[in-house]
Amino acid sequence: MIHDPDAKPDPVAAPGQDRYGPGLAVFARAWAKAVTGTSYLPVTPAQLEEFLEGLTVRLVEALHEEPFSLRRGYQIGSDLVAAHIASAEGLGRTIEVIELRLLRDLGLSPAGPPTAASAGSPDATSGGPGSGGPGPGDDLRDRMARLLGTVAIGYARALRDRTLDEQESIRRAAMVAREQAEHALRESEARFRHQATHDPLTDLPNRALFAERLAGVFERDGRSGRRLGVCFVDLDGFKMVNDTLGHQAGDQLLVSVARNLRRGAGEHLVARMGGDEFVILVEDTTCTDDVLKVADAALAAVNEPYVVDGQELRVSASIGIVERPVAGTTPSDVMRAANITLHWAKSSGKSRWALFDPERNERELTRYALSSAMPAALERGEFCLDYQPLVSLCDGRLLGVEALVRWRHPQLGVLRPDRFIGLAEETGLIVRLGSWVLAEACRQARRWVGLSEKAPFVSVNLAVRQVRGPGLVKEVTGLLREHDLPPDRLQLEITESAMMNTADESVDNLRSLADLGVRIAIDDFGTGYSNLSYLRTLPVCELKVAGAFVEGLRAPATEPASVTDERILATLVSLAHTLDLTVTAEGVETATQADRLRAIGCDAAQGWHFGKPMPPSLVDALL
Amino acid sequence: MRRPDWAPETIDIDRPSAARMYDYFLGGSHNFAVDREAAQAMIAAVPEAPLIAQANRAFLRRSVRFLVEAGVRQFLDIGSGIPTVGNVHEIAQAMAPESTVVYVDIDPVAVGHSREILDGNERALAIRADIRDPDRILDHPDVLKLIDFGQPVALMIVAVLHYVRDEDRPTDLVGRLRSALAPGSYLALSQASGEGRSPAEWDEASAVYKRTDRPLHNRGRAEITQLFDGFELVEPGIVWVPEWRPDSSHAFEDVERAIYIGGVGRLR
Structure with a gap:
């Protein structure tokens, strides 16, 4: 859309330019001066004058063309705009300078085309402004008026189109920029959300996201018979790794364990709850066996050898498993049960899973209740x-x-x-x-x-x-x-x-x-x-x-x-x-x-x- | 939720944009009503504002021509604004088609528009970046795609630094950019100076720009000269921009009132 005369010089050298003598350059210079400053022109003054000389020749030709053609004027007006002489002032001054000076500077008799002899000496031709009465001079003035009219029309049309184009283009750019900004904002929000819901060390979902997903299981409606499973995973002896190899090695190990667990757990959500605790959510289980399979896979995945700081390490994990119908339980019940069961797995020797047993839990709860009630009972x-x-x-x-x-x-x-x-x-x-x-x-x-x-x-x-x-x-x-x-x-x-x-x-x-x-x-x-x-x-x-x-x-x-x-x-x-x-x-x-x-x-x-x-x-x- | 620091700013086209006001001064229609209104307020304060902008744009054009003639084929135009008529790549590639140009601007709309214009031009592109973060510009993969910092580069910082506050240390910013350039590179720079205008005029102009996305910070000739530290100024040195290698006698009637001071320097 930007047309640059520097890049593609207009064919200004109209044939027969010499016919108009020095008047042509005089007029073009005056025209250039008149339009300079009306808008930014990306050309040198010399290039501008050269361009306007070419237009001048076309104006003169248009004046004398038989039959008179409107298209010539339109085109000249449009070319002015294309050359960035594109403002209201640019048009006003163009019309003014043409009307005032074109015929005079080029020595044109209103009666006919100029001759080399007549150029620059308006008096040498008959039918000058002073000849009076209707005649060829009147015809030339008529033609000038019509030509200027068509130049103005062509110019105004082109300027209007150009304005509309530029408006469209800047609006489109604003729209695209806004879309990009929104997209970037959405991305940054997504990134922010990811940070808020993932553990920075392992990039696993964190406690918050796990809680959200677990709550989701309970909120989702569906068959009343839906079940869920949770594996509460804790590494065995992780503190030893931290204490003997340092926290950095411990962190490396956690990253590797997290990767293995994620792989071992397949499509199920693996979250890091903190420290060396992980949890696997198994949604829509059909029976306890479904979770046991996941737990076995998780144990096997954790048991793979690791290389940390050039040393081969092996760790095991204990898992507390809960698998039950969604109806009749709550997320916090499930998590409490999984946590208790993890301790069972730990106390029965580690490197194994334990499955939640409601009766055992009941017994332990009663024991706990009795134990805490006893001092007061003795008092009473x-x-x-x-x-x-x-x-x-x-x-x-x-x-x-x-x-x-x-x-x-x-x-x-x-x-x-x-x-x-x-x-x-x-x-x-x-x-x-x-x-x-x-x-x-x-x-x-x-x-x-x-x-x-x-x-x-x-x-x-x-x-x-x-x-x-x-x-x-x-x-x-x-x-x-x-x-x-x-x-x-x-x-x-x-x-x-x-x-x-x-x-x-x-x-x-x-x-x-x-x-x-x-x-x-x-x-x-x-x-x-x-x-x-x-x-x-x-x-x-x-x-x-x-x-x-x-x-x-x-x-x-x-x-x-x-x-x-x-x-x-x-x-x-x-x-x-x-x-x-x-x-x-x-x-x-x-x-x-x-x-x-x-x-x-x-x-x-x-x-x-x-x-x-x-x-x-x-x-x-x-x- | 509070917007985190690294989230991008949103596009506010209800606020006048210095880039689109500049386009208006040059006679373009790549602007919105708010921009035109602010531009007209500026014209009320400084009636020659359009001529001043045009004179600065002409300085850009003459300096690019000079640089191409001096053999430079890589252009890094920081603060390129709305690509209205007479862009660096048009001037440079018309003279030397192998010239590469990277436009940099902070205004996302300006960058978006630049990309539309440059679509299909394999030797020119636009990125969005802030001159106050020169490392980001210098390390940007798109910049490195077109600019070989082992070869001379023309660093164009035309009519930009008056939007940068003193606290942001413009001299250091230019210095950082300069440090990436190979010997034989050039700096073409202009910026608004506080000279040649009455304080009242300045206050009025500053008030207009305070409403825009880019408040004005003018600098004196001495400060502007300092920006060329490390560069050898080419003739005629640091001058009112209409005086820099003018290509016509009827350039600017009263150069003292041209506001912009600038020049071109060559890296030794």
Whole structure:
């Protein structure tokens, strides 16, 4: 659209230019001067004059052409615009200079075409402006008027077209620029969004995007039977890599692991949750197997060897898996379950997956609930003791009772010790609970002493921590004094494991207690290490033989296994008697068992056959 | 969301553009009503504004002709604006068709229009960049496609630096560009000077340009001379642009009022 006379010089050298003599150049110079400054002309003044000389010749030719042609004027006007003489001022001055000077400067008689002789001397031709009346001069003036008219028309048309073209072109450029800017903005927004939703190290989706996608699974409607799966992946021993090879190596490893995981997980979303935790979302599973396949592939992908800093590394991962129907769960439930399951995988040996098990989870939740409720329950007095008779096998006399702790849970009912003693040991509450049991048992024992001369001793189980505790002797001494309880009415049952390390305080504790006259019994004898050496050195007075051996005595005496158990029991009894210890058999449930134990020479028995654990009021009746 | 730093600016055609006002002064129609309105306000302040723009454009034309005659075949035109009549590639390629030209402008509309004009011309292209980021220009793959910095280059910075603030250190910017040039390269530069005009005129003109996308920062002859540091000025040195190698006697009636001062220098 830009037409540059520099580039394509117009054919200005019209034939017969010389015919017009010096007047032509004079006129062209005047014309050039008139239009200079009306708009920017990308040519030298000399080029402009040359161009306008050419136009001048065409103007003169047009004036004399027979028949007169409108097209000539249009073309000249249009060529002016094309040469960038393209403004209202440019047109006005062009018309002015032509009208004023063309005929005069070129010595043109209004009557006819100029001759070389007449050029520059207007008076030399007839029919000059002064000749008067209609004639050829009038014709030339008519033609000049019409020519200028057509030049103006051609010029105005061309200028209008040019203006419209330029407007169109600049608008198009603005539109394109705006589109590009918008496109760039969209791209930058996309980039921004990518940054906001991806982990910069691995370029995996981050926690935010994962949460969004997981929430999407729950928002999307579809068949009510839709299911989903989540694999919560955690590297095993990643901290070691960081600590030994440095964080940079750790980061390199994470990048490689991320790449492998992404490949291993196929089309499923893999996100980095932070650190060495990753998660795989498996949408629209049909069954648990679908997720297990993904988990297997993920484990295999992680297990591939890595080269970090020139060293070959191998890592494994543990995965917690949840797979369930979408209905009836929530994103946070799913994630919590996956996280719990990951810990199961870790605690069962790492480098494996574990599948969420609602029952196990329920148990753990209950344990947790019990464990946290126990201290307050102890404060509120929710614990109580039942007592189980220990009966002499010789004469059926009631020798003692074993105190068994119960928890009257407001929601769960009466809980037996196997539900909560382990928890109390984990949390350390066992010491306070054990003290309470000891105190309550002593109180009760004293009550029975008051009721009967044949009052039973009360046997109390001590936890390992109690036995090792520095305050045990003082505690027991205090209780005996407080309740004025004869020491031989208190028996303390300790497990073999409490005796494992005879070097610590426990031995001294037990000696001191035995010196007081308190009975010491070994509980569950025969199931632990059954170290015989402490039986020599410790002030033990009784062995309680675990129910497992007694169980064998239920079977007919002809069965080999039963015979074996009976022989073990007989040996134990014989051993105990050698050491001057009595033997109590636990878990005696039938008369046959009682008879066989009596035949072996076992001193006492405990079990349903002789009485279930019972509240203290029922013990009263046995006195 | 706050627009991040690296997000591009949007196209605001409701604001007068210095590039399109310049086109209007040259007689072009590549402009919008807001541009014409601002240009007319400028003409009210400085009636010769169109003539001044034309004189500057003529300086560009004469300097390109001079440079082609001096043997330069590569042109880096920074701040090329709206490619109205008499563009560098038209002048240079008419004289030496092998000449290559890269146009650089900050105005996305100007660049868009340049690309339309240059469509099909394998030896000329336009990029969008800011003269205040010379490294981006020098490292731009499109620039490197057409310009071999091992050969002489004509660096055209015509009627641009008065849009750059002193804080942006125009001398350093030119210096950075110069450091990429091979010996025998040239700098053709002009910029608005504060000389030859009354403070009142300047205030009025500045007020007009404050409304545009490019406020004005004029500089004195000494400062403009400093921009040529490292270049050997060719005759006639740093002058009012109509005085630089004029090709006609009736160039500009009162050169003192031509606002633009400029010149051409050769890198030793």
